[in-house]
Amino acid sequence: MKYFKKNLWAILAFVPFLMNAQNQPAKENNQGMFDEFMYRRGNSYRTASGKPGPDYWQNRADYEIEVELNDQTHIATGKVEIEYTNNSPEDLKFLWLHVEQNRFSENSRGTLTTPIQGNRYNGDEEGGYNLSQVKVEGEIAKYIITDTRMQIWLKEPLEPGEDVELSMNFSYKIPVEGMDRMGRLKVEDGTIYAMAQWYPRMAVYDDVVGWNIEPYLGAGEFYLDYGDYDYKVTVPYNHIVVGSGVLQNPKDVLTKTQLDRMEKAKKSESTVYIIKPEEVGTASSRPVNSGKLTWHFKMENSRDVAFGSSKAFIWDAAKINLTDGKKAIAQSAYPKESDGQGAWSRSTEYTKASIEYYGKEYFPYPYKSAVNVAADIGGMEYPGLSFCSWKSKGESLWGVTDHEFGHNWFPMIVGSNERRYAWMDEGFNTFINHYSTLAFNNQEYPSSLDQTRNLTNYLTKETREGIDNYPDVTNLRNLGYTAYYKPAVGLILLREYILGEERFENAFKSYIKTWAFKHPQPSDFFNHMENVAGENLAWFWKGWFYGNENIDIAIEEVKEYQGNYIITVVNQGEIPMPVKLEITFEDNSTKTQILPVEIWQRTDKWDYLLETDKKVKKVQFDAQKQVPDVNAANDTWPSEK
Structure with missing residues (x-):
């Protein structure tokens, strides 16, 4: 109150100037900029504070899968058994699955919506699922396949809290080009199979749209429920298989030397070879020298699994230090064409660093393994396993490795809908990649x-x-x-x-x-x-x-006024923004002043009274260039045009 009385006459003298300044031509108000823009009210499923509500639910899918690869015909043949649990409050009369190998057929929606000149999401057109013995609770079921979606009708509705067992046999030809997400690559020592979307998968039924059944076209990725996976991969004896999850039968598929090396790698901060470059394709690198071997993996609380298989793999590994003293193992599998200290020989180092950083900074890494596989894929992520380009080296290999393993946090841990909201996984992941890169190996x-x-x-x-x-x-x-x-x-x-x-x-x-x-x-x-x-x-x-507007904050004028200064800023863009001003005085001292975003609620022009006994030499908006302002020419007074 004393301040008010003491400065009353100064304030009253300033009022006419303020009234004149604030009544300059501008919008009556900018409430539209600050209004809520989408339905964001809470309910019992999702609260207004952005948390799962007391009635939040999500369904669950547990898988047992067996698959065999034929490296002569390039055909995968297998069987999947799914235990699907309905945790929703509704009866389900039918179930939807994704059968995404159907994308690789001549008349798939994805094929027919790909431009003639092609794009990143090219795919072979001679593939697609052959499905048989589709059963519910052991009985042949009625089903409809529409492009990459499969609807299975139930004889009795699946009640809330109940589960149902589905099973089916499948086979398909593995594409060479699998939309930059899977496929096969021929190298000198054999073919690398990058196996993803390789089994029928349950669609998500949620409290927002019910069944999420968008077709698999190209850029849209995945939205899947969580569950446990138990899968077996049968391959020719000379193949090495690396997969999501933990290998259950290492003594059946590895030599004594390889078992010893793996144990050493689990304790090593530096990379240890499991199969050395000179050992690829040799008889001593395999526990048997004919026939087939079955590799058995398990993974808990995951939304998917993927694997790589080849007789051309160099294989190395190292320890990952997780939170609370826990350990995991980083692994890399790559052909000799990708070998080299400037290339894939550092893949395990990169994988280890990426997982350790994100696990420490954001959320504990939940899996016991992280595998990087060299393939003819620019970069694609699955839980605990990534496919990265076999041609990547140096900075490029670090970037793609770090990005794909960052996806274990978005969307593998935070399970957003990639098919609809790519920004919630790609954007969030790109954001955390920035800080991981700054932290890696002294930048x-x-x-x-x-x-x-x-x-x-x-x-x-x-x-x-x-x-x-x-x-x-x-x-x-x-x-x-x-x-x-x-x-x-x-x-x-x-x-x-x-x-x-x-x-x-x-x-x-x-x-x-x-x-x-x-x-x-x-x-x-x-x-x-x-x-x-x-x-x-x-x-x-x-x-x-949720808009396509831009930021453009301008410093229109700086005026002397009664021994002080009036700094006039203008919002010439469509997005309001707090205004951080750096004021430089004639003696080269500086002052930072932040004007809150609320200055734009009533007008597009705002006057700030700078009380100072110093002479102002320069005023600059966003001197550190933190704001993507589209017009740098009006950020400074005097103008630096």
Whole structure:
């Protein structure tokens, strides 16, 4: 009160100036920028605070699978048994499965929607499932196959809390080109089989849309429930198989020397060969010299499994240090064409570093193994196993390895719907990759993701698209931005500029822990971040994640006024933003002033009174270039044009 009385006349003298300044032409209000933009109210399944509600549920699928690979015909033949548990509150009269090998048929929707000139998601057109003996509880079942979806009708509805057993036989020709996610690669010492989407998988039934049955077209990836996997892979005796999960019968498929080396690797910080380059293809590298061998793996609480098989594999491994003193093992399998210290000989080192970083920083790694497989695939992730390009080296190999193993957190642990919301796995993963790269080996490799203004070339293109576009709808030329870089930059902006590191990390890590092994929606992420950080961010989600607008903050004018200064800032873009000003005085001292985002709630122009007895030489918005502002020319006074 004393301050008010003492400064009353100064304030009254300033009022006319303020009234004149704030009444300059502008919108009546900007409430539309700050309004809620989607349905985000809570219910008993998903709370308004972004947590699973008291009635949250998700179904479960447990698998037993047997498959055999014929390396002469390239045909996979197998049987899958699924125990499906209905945890929903509804009766289920039918079940939906994904049969995604059907994508590789001549008339699949994916084939017919691929441009004539092709794209990254090319696939062979002579494949597809042959399914037989489709049974429910041991009896032949009625089913319908539509493209990459299979509907199985039940004789009796599956009641809440009940489970049902499904089984079927399958076979298909393994494609050479499997949409950059699977396939086979011929190298000098044999063929590398990258096996993914290799068995019929249950679709997700959830509380949001019911059955999630979008067809498998290309860019859209996966949305799967969690369960336990018990699978056996039968291959020619001279093949090495590496897979998701833990090998159950090492004594049946490895030599005594290899068993000893594996035990050594489990205790070693540095890479240990299981099969050396010079041992590939030799009789001594296999416990038998004819026939077939069956490799048996198990994995718990996973949403999928994948494996690689070849007689051309060099194989090495090292220990992974997990949280709470636990250990896992990093492994790499690659042909001699990929060998070399500048190439795949460092794959296990990269795998180990990536898993250790994310496990420490974000959430404990839940699996006992992490396997990197060299294949003719740019980079593709599955729980506990990644396929990366056999041609990658150095920085490129680190980047793809780190990215694919980062996916174990998004979407393998935090089980979002990749087929609809690519940004919730690719974008979040690209974001954490930035910090992992900065932490790796004293920054051996660079990361420029925090140079957010590199994104402005895309943001100013007429052909740009929004983050919220489904991946299969997005132009492939834009997918890298909409799914990867723009959402990642948005999170960096939120962490480094809007919320600050501590508030952001509290919220982001809480989101991961809260939704681990569950199925969050975009609204759950938005709500949880706001509740933990204590900030209404609707203006940011709306403009950056669910819009196609841009940021353009300008310093319009700096005026002397009664011995002080009036700094006029203008929002010339469509996304509001807190305004961080760096003020440089004539004596080269500086002052940082942050104006909150609320200045834009009533107007597009704002005057800030700078009280100082120093002469102002320069005022700059976002001096550290943390904000992807599309017009740098108006960020500084005096203008630096």
